[in-house]
Amino acid sequence: MEKYKPYAFLLLGSILYCLGFPNIFNILIPFAPILGTAILIHILVKAETTKQRLFLYFFYNSCINLISFYWITKTLQEFGHLPFIVAALMNACYAFIFNPHYWIFIFIYHYVLKKDFKINFKFRPISTFIIAILFTVIEYFLPQQFPVMLGQPWIVVSKYLGLAPYFGLPLFSFVSYLLAIELALNFKEKKFSKLNFTIIIVIGILNPIIDLNEKVKPEEEITEYGVRVVQANISNFLKTESESGGYSSSAEVLERYESLSEKEFYPDKKLDLIIWPETAYPFPIYTNKTNLLATKVPTLFQKIIYHTNAAMLIGGYDHFRDGGIGNYYKTEYNSALYFNSLGQLEDVYHKHILIPFGETLPFGDFNEIISDYIPDMAFFAEGSKKTVFEADKKIKFIASICYEILRPEFIREYLNKAIHRPHLMINLTNDSWYGNTVEPELHLFLARWRAIEFNLPILRATNTGISVLIDKDSTEVERMAYGKTGNLDLVLKLPSKISSEITYFQKYGFWGILPLWFVCFIFHIILIKLKHDKIF
Secondary structure, eight states, X not given: OGGGHHHHHHHHHHHHHHTTSOOTTOOOOTTHHHHHHHHHHHHHHHOSSHHHHXXXXXXXXXXXXXXXXXXXXXXXXXXXXXXXXXXXXXXXXHXXXXXXXXXXXXXXXXXXXXXXXXXXXXXXXXXXXHHHHHHHHHHHHSOOSSOOOTTGGGGGGGGGOTTHHHHHHHHHHHHHHHXXXXXXXXXXXXXXXXXXXXXXXXXXXXXXXXXXXXXXXTTOOEEEEEEEEEEOOOOHXXXXXXXXXXXXXXXXXXXXXXXXXXXXXXXXXXOOEEEOOTTOSOSEEOOOSSOGGGSOOOHHHHHHHHHHOOEEEXXXXXXXXXXXXXXXXXXXXXXXXXXOXXXXXXXXXXXXXXXXXXXXXXXXXXXXXXXXXXXXXXXXXXXXXXXXXXXXXXOEEEEEEGXXXXXXXXXXXXXXXXXXXXXXXXXXXXXXXXXXXXXXXXXXXXXXXXXXXXXXXXXXXXXXXXXXXXXXXSOEEEEEXXXXXXXXXXXXXXXXXXXXXXXXXXXXXXXXXXXHHHHHHHHHHHHHHHHHTTXX
């Protein structure tokens, strides 16, 4: 039975890890992943061989895969048109690429043991500190299909994360790793670093002290901006049928969007913007690349704009060239298209980050050759322009599509290239591919970090849900649940003159945390010196 104990502990650790994120148990314990990570590190360090460590970590990841990422199989079937057995095997392979920094840790640890390095306890606190930094750096920058980071569950207490606009998610991942490693080594050595725990406690105390809420000045002008997010709840089958040209399917899709868009808004408020989610319009739009205003606008959009006197932001397909008969390789963009209240196409944003096995393949120049053998696979072109939309009432916003909102450095670069700071971020998403699983909640859960990092509200428009307004402190203001059909009608109260001040995190990004790490490192060096001189 003794040989099965590590697996029992890793099963417990994987469950604890999953409890920090939306999961099949519908239980959310924000700090449970730290305990799960501590168990994992303890088991890996305690294991006798590198081979055993590799197998133990694969087992741990496989458990997480079954609990939190089981929906990948169905997604690959729907999105990539793959047989069940192939999709299931690819889902199993996700255990190899989830949290890849631990694989690196295992091989480094193998090298340390092989060289028989001896670390005196007085150097152990600084080595723990450095390992936590390395975990944070590798986790943040190593490409992942679905970027899940250890610090993300802290968003549950977003109102008290005063340091988030300064150091963003990296600070909270670092603190989580530092605590997890200290707990893991305490199991083994029965000793802990007072300095590292002091760092954790000080950061924990500072967060609720710093006030996230900006005080609105009495003389500050507020603009009311009426927004309607249409959640048409189009099934995946109906959506794909309509995009294939099925008359009855496309008619039903368009009729549903039209009827929802033209419903009465608040009686005493003006509707300014109607938003349809990612790829809501099933037909390609042939935009005029030299003069967008000259683009032929679909009659349906003109009709809705005429009846509501509101502009529209539409998720759709921007067709830009003829790929020849049967060749659709990079002939379309996944796009957000803005039609002004006069019924003209005024601006467009093309998705930059494409989803592997759904919108492209991760094989670079070989994708075009492979595309000839996978005719059902979508191969979109990548966007290049980072558009800032300027709407009526001088309201400005940026638009991201799907998983782009999960990439902090991408959003940071987007905002920093904007001439004018926007009032809000709009995210167009279609989560219908994932069905009624934990993915829609998980997607939303991870996206909330961008609001608090950049001090901007997020308006999220989805096909099947969850459509939601997220405030600047990352709290949900209002939502429309998954599987509901209807409109999320909102009257946003936005400052007429938005502040040009940006957050410290937007200015410096991940590397803004370096001064903090440097100060802590100096304290470690001083402490080692004092211990060496037997003063401390």
